[in-house]
Amino acid sequence: MNLLILLLRRSRGAVALAVFFGLLTGAASAGLIAHINAVLTSGGTLADRATVLGFAALGALMLGSRIGSQLLLTRLQTRTTFALRDQLSQRILATPLRQLEELGNHRLLATLIDDVQAVTQGLLCIPPLLIHGGIIVGCMTYLAIMSPMVFAALLVFAMLGVASYLLPMRHIMGLLRHSRQTNDRFFRDLRSLTQGLKELKLHGGRRTAFLKQELFPTAEALKQLQVKVSTLHTFTTSWSMSLFFFFIGLLLFALPGLTPVSTSTLVGYTLAVLYLQQPLESSMTMLPMLGAGTVALRHIDTLELAAAGSPLPLSSGEPPAPPSRIDLAGVTHAYRREGEDTPFTLGPIDLTLRPGEILFVVGGNGSGKTTLAKLITGLYTPESGEIRVDGRSVTEGDRERYRQLFATVFSDFHLFDSLLGLAEGDKADKARAYLTRLQLDRKVRINDTGALSTTDLSAGQRKRLALLTAYLEDRPVYLFDEWAADQDPLFKEVFYRELLPDLKAAGKAVVVISHDNRYFDVADRRVRLESGAIVAEESAAAPTLSARPRSAL
Numbered sequence: 001m002n003l004l005i006l007l008l009r010r011s012r013g014a015v016a017l018a019v020f021f022g023l024l025t026g027a028a029s030a031g032l033i034a035h036i037n038a039v040l041t042s043g044g045t046l047a048d049r050a051t052v053l054g055f056a057a058l059g060a061l062m063l064g065s066r067i068g069s070q071l072l073l074t075r076l077q078t079r080t081t082f083a084l085r086d087q088l089s090q091r092i093l094a095t096p097l098r099q100l101e102e103l104g105n106h107r108l109l110a111t112l113i114d115d116v117q118a119v120t121q122g123l124l125c126i127p128p129l130l131i132h133g134g135i136i137v138g139c140m141t142y143l144a145i146m147s148p149m150v151f152a153a154l155l156v157f158a159m160l161g162v163a164s165y166l167l168p169m170r171h172i173m174g175l176l177r178h179s180r181q182t183n184d185r186f187f188r189d190l191r192s193l194t195q196g197l198k199e200l201k202l203h204g205g206r207r208t209a210f211l212k213q214e215l216f217p218t219a220e221a222l223k224q225l226q227v228k229v230s231t232l233h234t235f236t237t238s239w240s241m242s243l244f245f246f247f248i249g250l251l252l253f254a255l256p257g258l259t260p261v262s263t264s265t266l267v268g269y270t271l272a273v274l275y276l277q278q279p280l281e282s283s284m285t286m287l288p289m290l291g292a293g294t295v296a297l298r299h300i301d302t303l304e305l306a307a308a309g310s311p312l313p314l315s316s317g318e319p320p321a322p323p324s325r326i327d328l329a330g331v332t333h334a335y336r337r338e339g340e341d342t343p344f345t346l347g348p349i350d351l352t353l354r355p356g357e358i359l360f361v362v363g364g365n366g367s368g369k370t371t372l373a374k375l376i377t378g379l380y381t382p383e384s385g386e387i388r389v390d391g392r393s394v395t396e397g398d399r400e401r402y403r404q405l406f407a408t409v410f411s412d413f414h415l416f417d418s419l420l421g422l423a424e425g426d427k428a429d430k431a432r433a434y435l436t437r438l439q440l441d442r443k444v445r446i447n448d449t450g451a452l453s454t455t456d457l458s459a460g461q462r463k464r465l466a467l468l469t470a471y472l473e474d475r476p477v478y479l480f481d482e483w484a485a486d487q488d489p490l491f492k493e494v495f496y497r498e499l500l501p502d503l504k505a506a507g508k509a510v511v512v513i514s515h516d517n518r519y520f521d522v523a524d525r526r527v528r529l530e531s532g533a534i535v536a537e538e539s540a541a542a543p544t545l546s547a548r549p550r551s552a553l
């Protein structure tokens with residue numbers, strides 16, 4: 001039902017027209033059976049020109065309306081599937097980063113790959129199901145007109161068949177929901193397999209434990225569920241279909257003994273019931289696919305992604321003007337995890353960024369530096385406190401625009417295969433000049449569309465490419481999260497002594513998260529984090545480390 005609503009939302013007109021064509025197919029089918037019945041029971045005397053022409057016209061009508069209905073719905077289904085995938089991608093991009101981190105990459109991938117595929121297959125079932133529905137309605141109407149009494153008996157059998165089909169179907173839907181949940185686990189294990197290749201290859205014990213305790217049991221559970229669904233469905237469908245043969249047996253062998261029934265009724269019923277077998281059987285085969293599509297659609301809802309109507313704009317328009325200061329005033333963020341009594345809390349943090357100033361954020365592992373970076377850049381929304389740009393508070397409505405102030409290289413950055421719009425016009429030459437400056441010109445080439453000749457590089461070289469992208473973005477604020485960690489000593493020197501001062505000279509505000517205490521003198525200001533709080537602040541003008549009072553949360 002949810003799937004049909006999805007189709008209806010795309011185009012009510014096309015669905016209505018397709019249903020009309022479906023009903024026309026049913027009426028034409030019923031007409032054809034009536035013709036066949038009339039010819040059979042007349043002993044061949046009705047095989048005149050008019051009957052033949054009528055038969056041919058009905059056949060053409062059935063063919064035309066069937067093709068019309070199928071084409072309309074299949075096109076609509078294809079459009080809906082692609083729109084669903086586009087919409088989902090945009091909804092994911094519009095959903096707060098923290099919420100996506102909590103869901104985990106494996107669940108997002110399972111949705112984008114598996115759920116969308118299940119919805120597609122479910123939607124594919126709707127066109128034939130509607131046509132079959134039309135044929136069933138047409139044939140039933142013909143049978144009701146032919147003999148209301150026999151039709152009442154058929155209805156009893158049909159209801160019995162539907163009930164004995166729907167009861168197990170409820171159980172099948174439960175199994176499908178369970179299977180969908182297990183699939184999330186399966187994707188998590190597949191992610192461990194592909195991302196942990198080195199660790200799994202290097203340690204046989206770990207590999208065996210991973211396969212035996214994680215991947216294989218999940219795959220086995222998934223297999224069992226799928227086998228259960230198909231076994232239950234085979235029994236249910238076969239039983240429901242056999243009821244129709246009981247009915248034909250009753251019709252042919254028992255009914256004539258109980259009440260007078262004409263040969264034409266007997267032949268008509270037998271023909272129609274046999275004719276109905278195919279659409280009924282095919283409908284029943286498709287119902288689990290429809291069910292899986294419905295489960296997938298509901299599962300997409302449980303992710304609680306940003307509303308369908310609120311995708312991020314495809315272009316952010318003009319970049320915001322460089323501000324003269326950005327203030328973080330009492331901002332906080334806490335990671336709440338199930339079963340954890342004391343969540344890690346960052347803040348309240350008070351901090352100011354100014355153009356032409358290099359700010360170092362230092363502190364031990366897990367002290368909250370990256371979390372602070374995500375708050376500064378607007379990737380996390382402060383749970384309390386506020387961020388101000390030139391004294392104006394950043395609201396939910398302008399957070400997307402606020403993020404456009406930053407060019408970043410996080411420690412878990414992603415490198416795209418192309419500069420994605422950053423190498424248009426004269427920027428392409430700029431990009432090539434940066435390649436030389438970053439000592440990558442012998443390794444990587446950039447073509448006219450901005451595609452990189454390769455991203456298969458060493459960790460340090462990949463980081464340099466990420467830095468090149470940040471340069472091309474030309475934003476007012478730069479943030480580097482342990483950028484120099486995998487650079488050789490020579491290039492570390494270039495980064496701290498040349499590149500950072502150049503950015504400063506260009507009037508950029510620069511935030512550097514660093515453990516390189518050899519270069520702490522490059523900073524105009526330095527803040528030290530400990531357990532989520534700024535515990536000390538030092539500036540080049542007053543180089544003594546001044547301890548800040550720890551704020552009680």
Ligand SMILES: Nc1ncnc2c1ncn2[C@@H]1O[C@H](COP(=O)(O)OP(=O)(O)OP(=O)(O)O)[C@@H](O)[C@H]1O
Binds near residue numbers: 336367369370
């Ligand atoms: N996605 C997350 N979900 C839950 N907790 C997290 C998450 N990311 C970080 N944390 C917790 O927040 C704390 C601070 O992490 P953060 O990454 O900000 O530290 P860091 O100072 O950047 O550390 P490092 O120097 O190791 O990169 C850590 O103790 C960690 O347990």
